Amino acid sequence: MQADNMARFFQHLFNRGTKLTDEQLMWRFAGTGDGEAFRLLHERWHAPIFRLCVRMTGDEHRAEDLRQETFARVFRFGREFENGRKFSTWLWRIALNLCHDELRRRQRRPELALATTDSAEDSVRVEEPMCDGPSPAQQLETGERHAAVRTALLELPEHYRSVVVLRHYENLKFAEIAEALAIPEGTVKSRMAEALKQLNTRLAPLELPATATQRKLLPTSQAACL
Amino acid sequence: MKHPTQDQWLDFAYGELAEPQRLDLEAHLAVCPDCARQLNEWRRTGQQLNAWRVDVSPTREVNARRWPWAAAAAIALLLGVTAGRWSINPADLRGQIATELRAEFDQKLNVTTAQWLLARQQDQQVTLDLLKQVEARRVAEDTSLRKSLETVAVLTQSGFQQANYQMRSLASRAEPAAVPAAYRPN
Numbered sequence: 001m002q003a004d005n006m007a008r009f010f011q012h013l014f015n016r017g018t019k020l021t022d023e024q025l026m027w028r029f030a031g032t033g034d035g036e037a038f039r040l041l042h043e044r045w046h047a048p049i050f051r052l053c054v055r056m057t058g059d060e061h062r063a064e065d066l067r068q069e070t071f072a073r074v075f076r077f078g079r080e081f082e083n084g085r086k087f088s089t090w091l092w093r094i095a096l097n098l099c100h101d102e103l104r105r106r107q108r109r110p111e112l113a114l115a116t117t118d119s120a121e122d123s124v125r126v127e128e129p130m131c132d133g134p135s136p137a138q139q140l141e142t143g144e145r146h147a148a149v150r151t152a153l154l155e156l157p158e159h160y161r162s163v164v165v166l167r168h169y170e171n172l173k174f175a176e177i178a179e180a181l182a183i184p185e186g187t188v189k190s191r192m193a194e195a196l197k198q199l200n201t202r203l204a205p206l207e208l209p210a211t212a213t214q215r216k217l218l219p220t221s222q223a224a225c226l
Numbered sequence: 227m228k229h230p231t232q233d234q235w236l237d238f239a240y241g242e243l244a245e246p247q248r249l250d251l252e253a254h255l256a257v258c259p260d261c262a263r264q265l266n267e268w269r270r271t272g273q274q275l276n277a278w279r280v281d282v283s284p285t286r287e288v289n290a291r292r293w294p295w296a297a298a299a300a301i302a303l304l305l306g307v308t309a310g311r312w313s314i315n316p317a318d319l320r321g322q323i324a325t326e327l328r329a330e331f332d333q334k335l336n337v338t339t340a341q342w343l344l345a346r347q348q349d350q351q352v353t354l355d356l357l358k359q360v361e362a363r364r365v366a367e368d369t370s371l372r373k374s375l376e377t378v379a380v381l382t383q384s385g386f387q388q389a390n391y392q393m394r395s396l397a398s399r400a401e402p403a404a405v406p407a408a409y410r411p412n
Contacts, residue, residue, distance in 0.1 A: 047282040054280045142277070149278040168275055173242055189233045200271045 022087035030078040038078075041087070042071055048170055049095050055165045056099035058154045066102060070095045092172070092180040096162055103158055145206060152202040160195035163188055229261055230254060239268050384409075 020028070022041060029037040049070050053063035073094050081090060153161060162181065166172045167188075174192070178185040230238075230251055237243045238251045255262050387409050 050282055051280045145277040149274055167240065168272060189236050192236055193232050196268050196271050200267050203271060203274045206274060
């Protein structure tokens with residue numbers, strides 16, 4: 001009997017969260033207040049939500065606040081999560097709504113950033129030369145390109161930017177984006193096409209060659225097929 | 227030439243097309259420079275977009291990094307427990323399990339037996355009470371019936387005596403005398 005109990009305990013320990021879907025974890029959290037389920041959801045999703053907020057707002061510090069607020073809302077309104085709904089869609093929508101609120105607030109009260117620790121500038125920083133690493137000139141070029149893309153994306157209208165971020169960077173399918181934004185899939189695609197057109201106009205001067213070095217930089221986990 | 231729609235090209239560019247449609251568009255791409263130019267523009271823009279990388283700082287991944295160590299500790303613990311299990315003689319283990327099973331069975335049997343005896347005693351008491359009530363009701367009914375029968379007997383006897391007297395008076399054709407008090411009904 002004790003051996004069986006112990007076996008069940010270890011099975012529970014190893015199955016816990018590793019095989020459960022996001023929806024199962026959410027139901028467990030909403031139904032029983034299981035803190036471990038919430039922790040696992042946070043562990044799975046904090047990085048994508050942070051990246052989304054950074055790319056929507058262009059501000060890492062504010063993005064960190066928005067990420068925390070997103071999960072605070074999941075914690076607070078977890079009981080409202082409906083059965084049969086996809087957790088990721090619900091989460092993306094919460095985060096996007098917060099980003100929209102933040103951007104509207106900025107339009108009403110423009111703020112001047114005192115300093116930025118954007119990763120673009122981090123990557124511009126010239127470090128000690130290494131035999132196999134990129135040269136200072138290459139680092140500078142990469143940093144400039146990074147900054148240009150960031151600027152071009154942040155200059156896009158918000159409804160175009162959200163589609164580009166979700167499709168290109170977070171690799172959501174067009175149908176999933178349509179569900180998250182509550183708009184028709186055709187609208188998502190027309191926005192994507194228009195966004196790519198505007199980005200092409202802004203980024204054309206860069207004329208990035210598709211070199212082997214550049215291909216190496218492509219994020220495989222966020223595999224965009226373009 | 228009929229060109230695929232913009233939506234189809236987007237699905238193609240982001241790998242959302244099924245294989246047959248993808249092959250159709252690839253064939254079209256080979257013969258249509260306009261569509262090829264459009265797709266190349268998107269591809270170039272997509273490659274440029276990849277230049278903006280967002281790194282999640284180590285502090286944000288501290289929990290994620292903690293998990294492999296926890297998993298390693300759990301695996302080590304599991305291996306230790308498994309090794310401990312294997313180090314036990316199977317015969318001893320079987321005997322230990324049988325003893326535990328028997329003790330658990332005996333305990334459950336005792337509890338069940340005690341519960342059954344208690345229920346049986348309660349049933350007997352209830353049945354006895356019911357029998358007593360039925361007996362008391364029967365005695366009361368008998369007593370009442372006896373009283374009724376005695377009343378009927380007394381009245382019948384009085385009626386017979388009165389009828390006897392009147393018949394004798396008629397037989398003697400004499401004026402009937404007053405009925406003696408002894409023969410008057412109560």
